[in-house]
């Protein structure tokens with residue numbers, strides 16, 4: 346079977362077009378954890394990374410809206426809050442799903458910090474979509490009134506974008522490795538809380554959202570995972586996405602993926618980082634594979650029945 350790092354998309358954890366409530370997320374997490382429990386029962390050793398784009402955006406929005414009555418929390422603290430509530434949902438639902446299958450394995454969500462480079466050029470060029478979707482008119486209003494940078498997100502509407510520096514080092518990696526044999530660890534949530542390391546060794550939170558696909562890739566390398574599985578809303582990666590000639594891909598080699606990236610087939614901020622993370626993993630581990638598929642197809646994809654598989658050759 347082997348070691349598996351599963352990355353769960355922040356958007357995919359919201360339920361369809363309905364309101365992004367905690368209750369709606371819990372329903373999606375419940376269903377997702379049924380699949381993850383089944384994967385665990387097949388003998389895979391698992392760590393889980395989750396996204397937080399929609400969630401951290403809403404936490405920030407809530408504080409900004411309520412600033413007359415309660416102090417606005419800094420960006421990094423909002424990121425940590427999103428790790429807390431998403432991790433709590435996964436922890437609760439996965440333990441329940443495992444118990445139903447008589448699989449007695451602990452599940453723990455670990456608040457995780459990720460070291461980034463304070464000089465990362467990403468701080469000057471915001472690309473990571475967070476929070477809710479707006480139409481163009483609403484997006485312009487947000488730009489004028491709040492000074493946000495707004496960008497179109499993969500044909501789904503406009504969202505606020507923030508800096509997304511590359512993850513460099515998982516601060517809690519030793520704890521993850523120690524827990525690995527006995528426990529399913531939920532770690533690097535939202536890509537990890539971004540921190541910079543000062544000369545004194547002190548860590549300081551920064552205003553950014555790390556891409557959880559890149560964080561999951563780093564984790565997969567560090568724990569020597571056999572497979573990086575990125576779960577999102579779509580069953581397969583496509584070329585000519587959302588066009589009449591859309592074609593879903595079952596397999597890509599590293600070379601094919603590089604060519605498709607150069608052709609601009611994958612939308613920045615959504616599918617592009619997933620493909621880039623998968624490419625990085627197989628480049629570093631030519632005998633291993635990465636899979637991109639939807640939450641509900643995870644087991645079938647592991648069995649080779651669906652999803653988009655990326656291999657070195």
Ligand SMILES: Nc1ncnc2c1ncn2[C@@H]1O[C@H](COP(=O)(O)OP(=O)(O)O)[C@@H](O)[C@H]1O
Nearest residue numbers: 354355356357499577578582583586612615616
């Ligand atoms: N080439 C593509 N193939 C498939 N999906 C694509 C492609 N380009 C953009 N997408 C969009 O990217 C989405 C996944 O990105 P996103 O919603 O940001 O992920 P997450 O689930 O990690 O939050 C898909 O649901 C789809 O709408």
Ligand SMILES: NC(=O)OP(=O)(O)O
Nearest residue numbers: 355396397398556557
């Ligand atoms: N942090 C992050 O990558 O979140 P999403 O999966 O929501 O984009």
